[in-house]
Structures are given as structure tokens and as C-alpha cells.
Amino acid sequence: MAYSFPEEVLEHVFSFLSSDKDRNAVSLVCKSWYEIERWSRRRIFIGNCYAVSPEIMIRRFPEVRAVEIKGKPHFADFNLVPEGWGAYVRPWIRAMSAAYPFLEEIKLKRMVVTDECLELIARSFKNFEVLVLSSCDGFTTAGLASIAANCRNLRELDLGESEVEDLSGHWLSHFPDNCTSLVSLNMSCLGSEVSFSALERLVARCPNLRTLRLNRAVPLEKLSNLLHHAPQLVELGTGAYSAEIRSDIFSSLAEAFSVCKQLKGLSGLWDVVPAYLPAVYSVCSGITSLNLSYATIQSPDLVKLVSQCQNLQRLWVLDYIEDTGLEALAASCKDLEELRVFPSDPFGAEPNVSLTEQGLVSVSEGCPRLQSVLYFCRQMSNAALITIARNRPKMIRFRLCIIDPQAPDHLTHEPLDTGFGAIVENCKELRRLSMTGLLTDRVFEYIGTHAKKLEMLSIAFAGNSDLGLHHVLSGCESLRKLEIRDCPFGDEALLANAAKLETMRSLWMSSCSVTFGACKLLGRRMPSLNVEVMDERGPPDSRPESCPVEKLYVYRTVAGRRVDMTGFVWTMDEDAATARL
Amino acid sequence: MSPPLLGVEGQSQCNVSFMASSASEDYISQNGLGLKERNYLGLSDCSSVDSSAVSSVAEENKNNLNLKATELRLGLPGSQSPERESDFSLLSSVKLDEKQLFPLVPSKDGICSLPQKNIVSGNKRGFADTVDGFSESKATMFTEGNWIFNAAGSGSDSGQPKLSGNVLSNRSSGTQSDIKAEAPVKATQKCDNKTNGSNTNSAPAAKAQVVGWPPIRSFRKNTLSTTSKNNEEVDGKPGPGALFVKVSMDGAPYLRKVDLRTYSTYQELSSALEKMFSCFIIGQCGSQGAPGREMLSESKLKDLLHGSEYVLTYEDKDGDWMLVGDVPWGMFIASCKRLKIMKGSDAIGLAPRAVEKSKNRN
Numbered sequence: 031m032a033y034s035f036p037e038e039v040l041e042h043v044f045s046f047l048s049s050d051k052d053r054n055a056v057s058l059v060c061k062s063w064y065e066i067e068r069w070s071r072r073r074i075f076i077g078n079c080y081a082v083s084p085e086i087m088i089r090r091f092p093e094v095r096a097v098e099i100k101g102k103p104h105f106a107d108f109n110l111v112p113e114g115w116g117a118y119v120r121p122w123i124r125a126m127s128a129a130y131p132f133l134e135e136i137k138l139k140r141m142v143v144t145d146e147c148l149e150l151i152a153r154s155f156k157n158f159e160v161l162v163l164s165s166c167d168g169f170t171t172a173g174l175a176s177i178a179a180n181c182r183n184l185r186e187l188d189l190g191e192s193e194v195e196d197l198s199g200h201w202l203s204h205f206p207d208n209c210t211s212l213v214s215l216n217m218s219c220l221g222s223e224v225s226f227s228a229l230e231r232l233v234a235r236c237p238n239l240r241t242l243r244l245n246r247a248v249p250l251e252k253l254s255n256l257l258h259h260a261p262q263l264v265e266l267g268t269g270a271y272s273a274e275i276r277s278d279i280f281s282s283l284a285e286a287f288s289v290c291k292q293l294k295g296l297s298g299l300w301d302v303v304p305a306y307l308p309a310v311y312s313v314c315s316g317i318t319s320l321n322l323s324y325a326t327i328q329s330p331d332l333v334k335l336v337s338q339c340q341n342l343q344r345l346w347v348l349d350y351i352e353d354t355g356l357e358a359l360a361a362s363c364k365d366l367e368e369l370r371v372f373p374s375d376p377f378g379a380e381p382n383v384s385l386t387e388q389g390l391v392s393v394s395e396g397c398p399r400l401q402s403v404l405y406f407c408r409q410m411s412n413a414a415l416i417t418i419a420r421n422r423p424k425m426i427r428f429r430l431c432i433i434d435p436q437a438p439d440h441l442t443h444e445p446l447d448t449g450f451g452a453i454v455e456n457c458k459e460l461r462r463l464s465m466t467g468l469l470t471d472r473v474f475e476y477i478g479t480h481a482k483k484l485e486m487l488s489i490a491f492a493g494n495s496d497l498g499l500h501h502v503l504s505g506c507e508s509l510r511k512l513e514i515r516d517c518p519f520g521d522e523a524l525l526a527n528a529a530k531l532e533t534m535r536s537l538w539m540s541s542c543s544v545t546f547g548a549c550k551l552l553g554r555r556m557p558s559l560n561v562e563v564m565d566e567r568g569p570p571d572s573r574p575e576s577c578p579v580e581k582l583y584v585y586r587t588v589a590g591r592r593v594d595m596t597g598f599v600w601t602m603d604e605d606a607a608t609a610r611l
Numbered sequence: 612m613s614p615p616l617l618g619v620e621g622q623s624q625c626n627v628s629f630m631a632s633s634a635s636e637d638y639i640s641q642n643g644l645g646l647k648e649r650n651y652l653g654l655s656d657c658s659s660v661d662s663s664a665v666s667s668v669a670e671e672n673k674n675n676l677n678l679k680a681t682e683l684r685l686g687l688p689g690s691q692s693p694e695r696e697s698d699f700s701l702l703s704s705v706k707l708d709e710k711q712l713f714p715l716v717p718s719k720d721g722i723c724s725l726p727q728k729n730i731v732s733g734n735k736r737g738f739a740d741t742v743d744g745f746s747e748s749k750a751t752m753f754t755e756g757n758w759i760f761n762a763a764g765s766g767s768d769s770g771q772p773k774l775s776g777n778v779l780s781n782r783s784s785g786t787q788s789d790i791k792a793e794a795p796v797k798a799t800q801k802c803d804n805k806t807n808g809s810n811t812n813s814a815p816a817a818k819a820q821v822v823g824w825p826p827i828r829s830f831r832k833n834t835l836s837t838t839s840k841n842n843e844e845v846d847g848k849p850g851p852g853a854l855f856v857k858v859s860m861d862g863a864p865y866l867r868k869v870d871l872r873t874y875s876t877y878q879e880l881s882s883a884l885e886k887m888f889s890c891f892i893i894g895q896c897g898s899q900g901a902p903g904r905e906m907l908s909e910s911k912l913k914d915l916l917h918g919s920e921y922v923l924t925y926e927d928k929d930g931d932w933m934l935v936g937d938v939p940w941g942m943f944i945a946s947c948k949r950l951k952i953m954k955g956s957d958a959i960g961l962a963p964r965a966v967e968k969s970k971n972r973n
Contacts, residue, residue: 108823113857113866165828191830219830300834324834374835376825377873406825433825464826490824515823566863 040066050075069093076100077535079117079141080560083589084125096135096160097126103538103583104488105513106140107165110540110581112564114596117141119166121594127154135160139190142166148173152180159183159211164190171222175201184209185238188216199224199247205232214241218267218298223247234259243267246300251279254286261289268298271325275305288312297321304331314338318365321346323372329355337362343399344368349385349406356389360396368402368427369393376406376433387414394421402427409440410467415449419456428453429464435491435516438468445469451476454484461508464488474498478505486511496523503527513538520578521548528556536585544582547575552584553602560587561602562595570600829855829868836872860888860921860952871944877936884923888952925950 035043044067047053053071057064073096076082087094101117119141126133133155143166151158158181163169171194177187178201199222205212212232217224226248233239239260244253248269257263273279283306287293293313302325317339322332323346332347333355342363349371351359359366371389375382387410394400400422410432419425439446446467454460454477461483465473469492477484478501485508493499500523502512512534520543531537531552546563549570553561563570564581591601833855858867867887874880923935927946935943935950 105823107828108826109829109868110823113868191828193829323831326835372831373825373827376827376832431825435821435824490826 037062037066041070044070048073072096073135074098078585078587079119079122080589080592081535081585081587084122086589088125088129092129093132094126094130095133096137097122097130097133098135098137098139099141100139101141103513103536104140104511105515105538105540110515112566112598115564115599116592116594116596118594119143120147123147123150123154127151131155132157134158135162137162137164138166139164140166142168143173143192144168145170145173145176149176152176155181157183160186162186162188162190163192164188165192166190167193170195171197171199171201171220175204178202178204178209179206182206182209183211185211186214187212188214188241189219190216191219194220196221198222202232203228207231207235210235210237212236213238214265215239216241216243216267217245218243220245221247226252230255230259236260237262239263241265241295244269244298246270246298249273250283250306254282257286257290262292263290264292265295265319266290266293266297267321268296268300270301271299271306272301272303273306275303280306280309283309284312291316293317295319295321299325302327302331304328307331307335310335311338315340317342319344323348323370326350326374333358339363341365346370346372348372348374349383350374351389352384353386353389353392354384356385357392357396360392364397365399366393366397367399369397369400370404371406372404373406373433381408387411390414391417391421394418399424401425404429404431406431406433408433409437410446410449411439411441412444412446412449412452413439413441415446416452419449419452423456424459425453425457426459427462428457428460429462429488430466431464432466435466436468437466445473447473447476451480454481459483462486465492466490467492470494471498471501474501478502481506483508485509487513489514489517491516493517493519496520499523500526503530509533510535512536514540514542516541518543521545524548525552528552528559531556531584532558532586534586536583538581538583540581542582543578545576546570546573546579549579549582549602550575557603558586558588559584560591562592563600563602564598565600566598832870836870856925856947856949858884858887858950858952861954861957863888863952869950871947876940877943880935881923884950884952921952922955923950924953 040063044053044056047056050073053067057067068090069092071091072094074087074091074094076087076097076099079099079101087097099119099122101119102111102115105111106115117140119138123136127150131154134157136151136158137160141163143163148169151161153176161177161181161184169192174187174189174194177184199220202217202224205228209232213236215232222245224245224247229248230252233242233256240263242256242260242263243265244256244267246269248256250269250271250273253268257266287310290313294316296310296313296317296319299322302322304327307327314335315338318341320336320339320342322335325332326348328350329352332351336342336345336347336351336355336359340362343365344367345359345363347355347370351371356371359369369390371385385407387407390403390405390407391414394417401424403425404427407430410430438444439449446465447470449467450463450465450469450473454463458480460481463477463481463484463486465488469489471494474493474497477487481487484506487502487506487509489512496519498517499514499519502509503523504527509530515538517539519539524539524544525548549561549563552559562583563579564583565579567573567580570577570579591603592599595601855868855870858869869880869883869887871880874883924932925935925943925947926932926949928948932951938946
């Protein structure tokens with residue numbers, strides 16, 4: 031056309047667009063823009079591996095360089111998704127190995143990755159640079175050896191919290207001597223000891239190494255050696271932070287840390303011996319991210335460390351910190367944005383530490399930038415929640431886990447509806463919410479009314495009736511992921527809001543009251559949704575339609591029914607209950 | 612958007628009354644509270660259905676049948692089961708117009724609704740309920756070995772809202788017994804759930820838990836267990852390694868995972884596994900002709916697991932399959948990679964190997 035730019039110009043303009051939203055918008059302008067955009071898209075994010083197929087992705091985007099895929103539903107983290115459910119990455123890797131020879135990055139979350147996949151990756155992509163496997167499983171250290179040995183330009187190898195069958199630490203020695211490209215290495219989830227000399231040499235020859243997260247087996251006495259080779263580190267995950275208390279070890283450690291002027295993130299810290307903590311004091315003022323969630327040390331030691339980190343933005347810590355420690359945190363760390371407090375003894379019947387709702391209230395009062403909270407505790411009150419909500423209206427992520435999932439307000443014995451109601455009403459930017467405690471349908475009414483930006487909601491042991499679910503599905507306009515367990519939600523709300531499910535990524539309901547009949551109906555009527563029922567008791571059609579299903583997972587998809595389901599997953603569609611493969 | 616607040620008043624009032632009572636007869640009484648039927652979904656057809664739950668079932672049936680063509684119903688076709696009683700007045704009266712749900716789809720389904728779903732959704736999670744119901748049903752429940760819902764009277768359900776078996780325990784019908792038969796899975800969870808609370812007896816270890824609660828990732832759980840064990844160890848050397856091992860059972864569709872560190876004796880492990888796989892065994896019994904509603908006694912289950920039917924085996928670090936129980940617990944934990952519940956007949960020949968191995972170790 032006379033008036034249009036040459037394609038090259040448009041392509042150049044589009045190359046500045048990194049957000050998928052923008053690119054998707056651009057593709058809708060006209061056919062030629064669609065074409066130009068699709069040839070120029072280099073990064074793909076797939077939030078649900080079953081929402082689309084590798085073939086569809088490849089057909090539309092032929093020149094991709096980086097792919098990120100997520101698999102199992104979030105509740106898989108808590109053993110609610112049985113083994114063998116799915117999320118196999120193999121079909122993706124195989125398709126991409128043929129179609130994307132120049133692929134550079136693969137990031138996977140909650141997917142099943144086998145050694146065969148890792149070998150295929152290592153062989154197929156000559157320019158491969160980044161492999162991130164968060165919470166994945168299915169592979170062994172032998173697969174890692176293939177990656178190490180064959181990926182000449184490997185920059186990033188991050189195993190996240192994957193479940194790796196650890197055959198030996200030998201895989202690390204497979205990095206060739208001429209590999210100098212590493213920028214980030216995270217092997218903290220592995221158990222076996224790697225050859226320290228191989229590790230040391232690797233670290234020494236990679237001048238661009240910024241992130242090094244060791245596994246627990248790397249002894250503290252040797253940490254200073256590594257730090258000497260990599261003073262440019264920005265993020266360090268130590269191994270076990272314990273050793274015999276010796277002044278020579280201490281001083282060499284302290285000296286090694288003092289050279290790491292760029293260090294911003296510190297993690298690992300398993301089995302901390304408090305006497306060695308002062309060795310890191312020299313870097314504390316630069317630390318912005320501190321993960322003490324495996325450090326089983328008491329509050330005074332925690333406070334001593336944390337109060338030195340005035341620039342702290344993110345803190346993960348065990349509840350050993352207690353209310354007093356959180357108060358101290360609130361006083362020293364005014365830049366704090368994210369706080370996660372994990373339980374040290376989640377299965378104990380009685381509290382073992384003095385951590386209550388007060389700790390969180392203190393932090394909400396003292397830290398003006400606090401926007402992301404994950405808090406495990408044993409008691410909560412509406413008053414505290416209301417205070418927190420009023421203090422921090424800019425809250426974005428709020429996840430509260432009371433160990434007794436139906437605990438009422440411990441002062442008034444009422445449900446925590448008004449507390450959470452205050453959260454959603456005041457925190458208008460809230461994107462993620464997890465709730466526990468005694469909660470009635472009322473809290474869902476508040477959520478449906480106020481939580482307009484909420485994207486992810488996790489509910490457990492809450493509500494009284496379908497009305498609760500209805501409020502959420504009909505009111506939360508931005509809702510993308512909803513996960514529910516053990517709530518009395520049944521068919522009505524689900525079916526009445528069937529269309530809403532097409533606007534969401536996924537819905538998980540386990541141990542609720544949704545019947546098989548409703549699932550069938552939903553599956554039949556909504557062809558763009560995969561309605562999957564999981565039931566250990568056997569095929570759902572062997573029970574009456576009124577029988578509730580154990581687990582229900584509904585997600586939108588353009589790829590049709592899954593074909594890789596195992597014996598306890600059934601898809602509801604036109605063929606109804608017999609749709610099992 | 613349909614007015615979400617409509618009916619909230621009525622609903623929550625109803626719910627409060629649900630919470631205060633556990634038995635089904637209270638459902639009838641709540642109509643006496645003067646609760647108004649609310650059309651919370653903004654649908655107009657509901658008025659045709661009598662909201663009073665006390666009205667006879669037959670009348671309700673008639674109303675339902677009239678609207679069959681346009682109503683969404685679920686359940687077995689043609690069934691208006693007698694248990695469609697008073698307790699679901701709240702929700703059952705809200706008939707979902709299929710047209711509303713699926714505006715482009717001609718309403719054809721003539722499936723009738725079955726009340727059970729309503730019951731289930733209407734009467735759950737009352738907190739007071741759970742505590743009261745629990746203490747009163749405690750005695751009966753645990754005589755069945757911790758994993759079976761007992762039919763006796765307790766209308767309460769301490770936190771497992773899903774199964775209507777509990778609520779319907781006073782009535783008997785074919786469908787309910789199916790649900791009841793499945794109850795054990797949830798019963799386990801239920802019992803476990805209450806361990807934290809008022810329960811002081813029966814739950815074996817303090818570690819009996821609801822599946823997946825609290826929501827902590829395995830990696831963290833493993834790490835914490837190892838850490839706490841280390842604090843007691845003399846040499847203090849951290850022993851990572853997976854504490855979660857997979858447990859499979861011949862013929863069971865699911866694999867399970869257990870955290871070996873939460874048990875300290877073989878007995879504890881064995882009880883936990885019995886609970887975990889009991890539902891599958893019940894299924895098997897059912898398929899062999901025993902009526903599903905019959906509850907297996909604890910002793911019968913033990914017979915199944917400990918008698919000739921099944922044995923517990925494990926794969927050790929060398930890849931050999933051994934019988935569980937031959938070596939000291941500590942040694943077992945250190946070498947167990949995975950567990951398998953085998954049929955007794957398949958396990959013949961494992962015992963000698965175990966003895967051999969321990970000889971070799973010594």
C-alpha cells in the first residue's frame with residue numbers, strides 16, 4: 031500500500047515491544063501487522079501447557095528464541111495433584127527441537143522433565159543459554175550432566191526447587207574446561223556433594239558469574255575460596271552455614287565477604303551457627319534480599335543480622351523471629367517490600383514460638399513500602415487485619431495462612447470476614463490473595479464487591495454455600511486463577527458462571543461439592559474449556575451423577591482435549607464420562 | 612451482572628442457623644424463621660418452585676417436572692429421591708434456567724436434579740458444628756479404626772464439606788451408601804484435621820495431618836525435618852536426601868508420597884499406609900461383590916494388609932526390593948528409596964534376601 035511503512039520499519043518498531051499484551055494488541059490491527067508481529071516475536075510465555083499445543087505455537091511464531099511454560103496447577107506444590115497427572119514437557123521439546131534450532135532459553139515451572147528431554151535440549155539447540163527449572167521433577171543428575179557437557183554457551187542453569195533424583199555430584203564436573211559463560215548457577219535443591227575442586231575451577235573461570243546458589247553439601251570452611259574467585263557476585267546462596275567454631279575459619283570468611291561489594295542477595299543459610307553470622311555483617315548494608323527461611327536460629331540472632339540490613343527490600347524468615355523480631359525489623363528496614371514468614375513447626379499442636387498477628391501489624395505500621403506478604407501464624411483477629419489494611423492500602427499480594435484453617439478471630443471468636451473484607455476494600459491494587467480462618471459467605475461478598483484487580487485467589491475450608499463461589503466468579507473482574515479446596519461449593523455457582531471460566535486461566539476445586547453430573551454438563555456445553563475430573567475411586571461414571579468428584583480442574587484451551595492423561599483423570603466433553611484415555 | 616447482594620441476608624441467616632445445629636430436623640425449623648426465598652441469581656423462574664422445604668416432596672416434584680424443559684438439573688434422570696428433604700431449601704429452590712446459563716444453547720436436558728448436591732453445599736463448614744459434632748461422634752468414629760465415617764447420627768462434618776454421606780447418615784439409600792463408602796478417604800482427613808483441635812485421643816501420632824495442609828512445599832518440609840533431626844544428632848552433619856518416598860500399590864491408580872521422618876516406628880508407618888490405601892481396598896472389596904455400604908472393620912482391613920493379601924516392601928539404595936520390617940527403623944529410613952504394597956503372593960522370595968543383606972552389612 032502506498033501509505034504503509036516498509037515491513038522492515040514496522041519490524042524495527044515492533045522490536046521495542048516486549049510485553050505480550052502490547053504485541054497481542056498489535057497483531058489485531060490488520061493482517062500485515064499480524065504477520066510482521068508473528069515473525070518478530072521472540073519470547074513466548076505459556077501459563078498453562080495444556081491451553082495451547084506446541085504445533086499451534088510453532089505455526090504462529092516461527093522465530094522464537096525464548097519459551098516459558100508452566101504446567102501443573104499451583105496446588106501440586108502441596109501434594110494435591112497426584113503423581114502422573116501430566117505436564118510433560120517432552121512434546122514441547124521435541125517439537126521445538128525441530129522448529130526452533132536457534133532457541134536460547136527454556137524456563138519451566140511445575141513440569142515433568144526427563145533426562146531424555148534434557149539430552150534433547152543439549153543436542154538440539156546450538157545457542158542454548160538459559161535453563162530454568164522451577165519445581166520441576168522427573169529428571170536426574172545424569173540429565174544435568176548432558177546440559178553441562180554440551181551447552182557451550184550456557185549462561186544460566188537454575189534448578190529452583192525441583193525434585194531431582196540425585197545420583198551423584200559428578201554432573202558438575204561435566205562442564206568443559208573452556209566453559210566460561212556462566213552467569214547464574216542455582217543448584218541449591220541438590221543433595222549430593224559435588225567435587226569442590228571442579229566447582230572452584232568453574233567459578234574461577236566464569237568472570238561474569240553473578241548468581242551462585244550452592245547446595246547444602248558445600249561446607250562453610252570452603253565458602254571463602256569460592257568468594258575469592260567471584261567477588262563480583264550479586265547473589266549468593268551459601269551451603270550449610272555451620273562449622274566447628276574456629277577463629278581462622280571465621281576470619282577468612284569475614285574477609286572473603288568483605289570483598290564482595292556487589293552482593294545484594296543472600297540465601298541458603300542452612301543449619302546456621304550463630305557465631306558465624308557476623309562474618310556477613312560487612313555486606314549487610316548492601317543487601318536487599320535476604321532468605322533466612324532455613325535458618326533455624328532464634329530471634330535475637332535474627333534481629334542482630336536483620337537490623338544491619340537497612341536497605342532490605344525482601345525478607346524470608348522462619349517464625350523464630352517472633353513478634354519482637356518483627357518489631358525490630360519494622361524499625362530498621364524502612365524499604366521492606368516483601369515479607370514471608372514460614373512456620374518452623376507447622377505440624378505441632380501447640381505454638382512453639384511467640385509469633386502472632388501482632389508481628390505482622392508492626393511491620394505493616396513500620397514499613398511504608400510493604401506490598402507483598404506471606405505469613406504463617408496460629409492466630410489472627412479482625413482488628414489486626416483491619417489495621418493492616420488501613421496501614422497498607424498499596425498491598426499487592428496478601429497470603430495469610432493460619433495453621434488451624436478454620437480458626438476464628440481469637441479475640442471475638444467471630445469469623446474473619448470483616449478483616450479480609452477490609453483488606454480487599456482498602457487494598458484496591460490487590461492482585462493475589464490467600465485466605466484462611468473461619469470464613470463465611472460474607473467474605474466472598476466483600477471480595478466480589480471490592481477485589482476488582484484480584485487475579486489469583488486461594489481458598490481453603492471456607493464459605494457456607496454456593497453463594498460464596500458465585501460472589502467471586504461474578505464479581506472479580508480480573509480473576510485469572512482460582513483454587514479452592516475443602517469448601518462447600520457445588521454445582522449451581524459453577525454452572526451459573528460457566529462463561530466466566532473462559533476468561534480465566536484455570537479453576538481448581540478439590541474436596542468440594544461439585545457433582546459429576548455438573549462436570550459433564552460443563553464439559554459438554556463449554557467446548558473451549560477442558561473440564562478434567564480426577565478421582566481415585568475409579569471412573570466417575572461408576573458412581574451416580576450426584577456424587578461429588580474428588581478433584582476438578584477446569585481451564586480454557588485452544589488445543590482441545592488432553593491426550594496424555596493417566597488412569598485417574600477424565601475429561602468431560604461431548605463424549606461425556608467415557609472420555610477417558 | 613446479577614445482583615449479588617440479593618439473598619445475602621437470607622442466606623447468611625440461614626447459614627447461621629445451619630451452624631448452630633447439626634441435625635437435619637433443624638432444616639425444617641429454619642423455615643419457621645421466616646426466611647424469604649431469594650433469587651440470588653436474578654432468575655425469574657424460581658418463584659415457581661415452592662421455597663418452603665417443608666412442603667411435601669411430591670409437590671416439589673410436580674413443580675420440578677413442570678419446569679423440566681427449561682431448568683438445569685443434575686442427577687439421575689427421573690429420580691426424585693426421597694431424601695430430597697427439608698435441608699436444602701436455600702439452594703434447591705433456585706432453579707437455574709439453562710437458557711440463562713447457556714443462552715445460545717437450546718435447553719434440552721431433562722436431567723433431574725438430585726438433592727444431594729444441595730444438601731452438601733448447604734450445610735458445610737459450620738465451625739461450631741465441627742467441634743460439637745466431632746466430640747459427639749468421636750467415640751463411634753474411632754472404633755472403626757480412624758478411617759471410616761460412622762453412620763451414627765452425627766450430622767456434622769468437621770471440615771470435609773464434600774461428602775454428603777455424613778449429612779445423610781440418618782437416611783439410607785443406595786446412592787448415599789456409595790458416598791459413605793468413599794468416606795474413608797475424607798474421614799482420614801477429617802480425623803486428622805481435628806488432631807490440632809479438641810481431639811486428644813485416637814489420632815496416633817501428633818503428625819497425622821490433612822493432605823496438603825498447611826500449604827508448605829515438600830522441599831521446605833524436607834529441609835525442616837532434616838534440620839530438626841540434625842539438632843538432635845551428635846555429629847551434626849546435615850543429611851539431606853529425600854524424606855518423601857513414593858508409595859505405590861499394585862492396582863491403585865494413584866501413587867502417594869509419605870514423609871518417612873514423620874514416623875518413628877514401623878507400626879506408625881503401617882497405620883498411616885493402611886489409612887492411605889484403605890479406600891482403594893474398599894473399592895476392591897466392593898467390586899468383588901461385598902456391598903459398598905458395608906464398612907470394613909479395622910481388623911478386617913488389617914487382615915488384608917497384614918494377612919495374606921498384601922505386604923509392604925521397599926526398594927533400597929541398591930535397588931533391591933526388601934520386606935519392610937527386617938532392619939532397625941533408623942537403618943530402614945536411611946536406605947529406603949520407595950515403598951510398594953504388593954500382593955502377598957508376589958512378595959515370596961523377598962525375605963531370604965533381606966536376611967542375606969543384613970548379614971552382609973554386618
